[in-house]
Amino acid sequence: MITAIREVRRAKGLTLEEVAQRCVPPTTAQTIGRLETGTRTVSVAWLNRIAAALGVDAAALVTLPERPSIPVAAAIDGNGAQAPRRAASVVAPSPDAGMVAVTVTGGIGDYRAGDEIWCERLTPDAFAHALNRDVLVPRPAGRFLFGRLIGREEGNAQGGGKLHLLPLGAGARQQVVADPAWIARAVRLVRALH
Incomplete structure (x- = not known):
């Protein structure tokens, strides 16, 4: 192999x-x-x-x-771009099973129109792993909320608890979502440079 x-x-x-x-x-x-x-x-x-x-x-x-x-043609750091010391290559990313994507159609926060945000789905027992990260949260009637997970209150046997999210954009107010069945944590940003 x-x-x-x-x-x-x-x-x-x-x-x-x-x-x-x-x-x-x-x-x-x-x-x-x-x-x-x-x-x-x-x-x-x-x-x-x-x-x-x-x-x-x-x-x-x-x-x-x-x-x-x-x-890999060059490596960039605070001192500028340098040729790599040894030949290297990068492998194109491949999605994991269960991933979902968010497409950005209009710039908001750190994201630009045309960006793709690859997200990994998490079950309620893993919500703590998404603190201080951008997440996609399902809402009733096929709606979603996307923002920074800034807090979490423990749930009980029936649900995942309450999540505190700060939506993207200036002046956005914190929103609380109770007992979502899953969330998706942003793990990769795909951006075309024009």
């Missing part, structure tokens, strides 16, 4: 040691290096451990022939 562990790790700006320490349970940088180079066989269990440590889906670590990649 050909993996893209090294490419994804480098794209995330992580060292072998950092990935090794993020694994559960932690491992050694040498082991991660061997898995990257193929000198050690990558099992499904290892693939899942490394994917969790990198914060990606395990499928993102498997290189398939038809999967497009783009060569």
Whole structure:
């Protein structure tokens, strides 16, 4: 199996040691290096451990022939743009199961017309993971609310509790939504530059 562990790790700006320490349970940088180079066989269990440590889906670590990649020409930081020290490429993002998208038809807040916001659906037990993030919340009659989740009150056995959202845009007032069945946390912004 050909993996893209090294490419994804480098794209995330992580060292072998950092990935090794993020694994559960932690491992050694040498082991991660061997898995990257193929000198050690990558099992499904290892693939899942490394994917969790990198914060990606395990499928993102498997290189398939038809999967497009783009060569990295430069890296940008506070000192400007520099050529990468080693050849690298980035892999086009792929959606996870259960994701939903929000399209921006008119600029509001940090978003511009034409943006796509990819969101990961969360069940009530995971709502706390979306605090201080932009979320999509379903409302009755096919309506939605999109804004920053700024607070959460615990629910009971029948519901997910109350969510406090700050809608996008200047002068927007906080809104409270009670017991939504799910929410979707914004995880990726796709923007075309013109």
